[in-house]
Amino acid sequence: MPTKPDPDAAKAAPAGTSTLDLALRAVEYLVQQSRPAALAQIAGALGASKATIYRHLVTLQRHGFVRQDAETGRYEAGIKLMVLGEALRQRFDIVSAAREELMTLRDRTGQAVTVCAAIDAELIVLELIQGRTLIEFATRPGTRLAFHASAHGKIWLAFGSQERTAAIANGELKAWTPATIVTRDALLADLDVVRERGWATAPDEVITGVNTLAAPVFDHRQILVGSIAIVGATQFIPPEPDPEQIREVVGSAARISRGLTWKD
Structure with a gap:
């Protein structure tokens, strides 16, 4: 998937915080969903481009905070959130x-x-x-x-x-x-x-x-x-x-x- 820079992403928050802010909002959004969400759905809900959201989801998935269904390509909250939540x-x-x-x-x-x-x-x-x-x-x-x-x-x-x-x-x-x-x-x-x-x-x-x-x-x-x-x-x-x-x-x-x- 293309990863062109998203000129609108940096406008959401002050420099240095917008990237983290968007990633955290993506996690929160997935936790609140009752079923896995498509990339376009997540991007639309957060007001960002699919390319930007995709990059965040890849990183979050690598750390276990998000998982992607292999058949549908949809995303949902990862098991690591449950583990951390239980510890807390x-x-x-x-x-x-x-x-x-x-x-x-x-x-x-x-x-x-x-x-x-x-x-x-x-x-x-x-x-x-x-x-x-x-x-x-x-x-x-x-x-x-x-x-x-x-x-x-x-x-x-x-x-x-x-x-x-x-x-x-x-x-x-x-x-x-x-x-x-x-x-x-x-x-x-x-x-x-x-x-x-x-x-x-x-x-x-x-x-x-x-x-x-x-x-x-x-x-x-x-x-x-x-x-x-x-x-x-x-x-x-x-x-x-x-x-x-x-x-x-x-x-x-x-x-x-x-x-x-x-x-x-």
């Missing part, structure tokens, strides 16, 4: 899969409950369930936490990517309070303890007078996909938590992990 979905599935367990944890401990996940290079709060105490916390969904200064973060550093752990430990460790761990050796020593006992705390390390007790959630591959925790004033969750609190948090995390497995 698993990051957030913990919230819906764990909701009942999290509500039970809140009711049994009386404390606020949070769920976190590491997304790209950041630790993000996915859910907050306020506790039964008079204190309410502002760590709403979308709040970013420090890996080195939070119980959630220590879980991710202890059981997650070794590359991330090394990068955080060797980088600048900001002091949020006088109790924040700010040296590499102290952080690594704390993480060794977290791995050994299976849970983490961060008393007074982010906010003075507040402690968090967190535990890891693993998927069927035994890969860390989330962390859950109870959060409260240190008068309710002391630096050395009550054994019953530990049992409740660790037990909830284990049950959520079992719920995320694909087999017994």
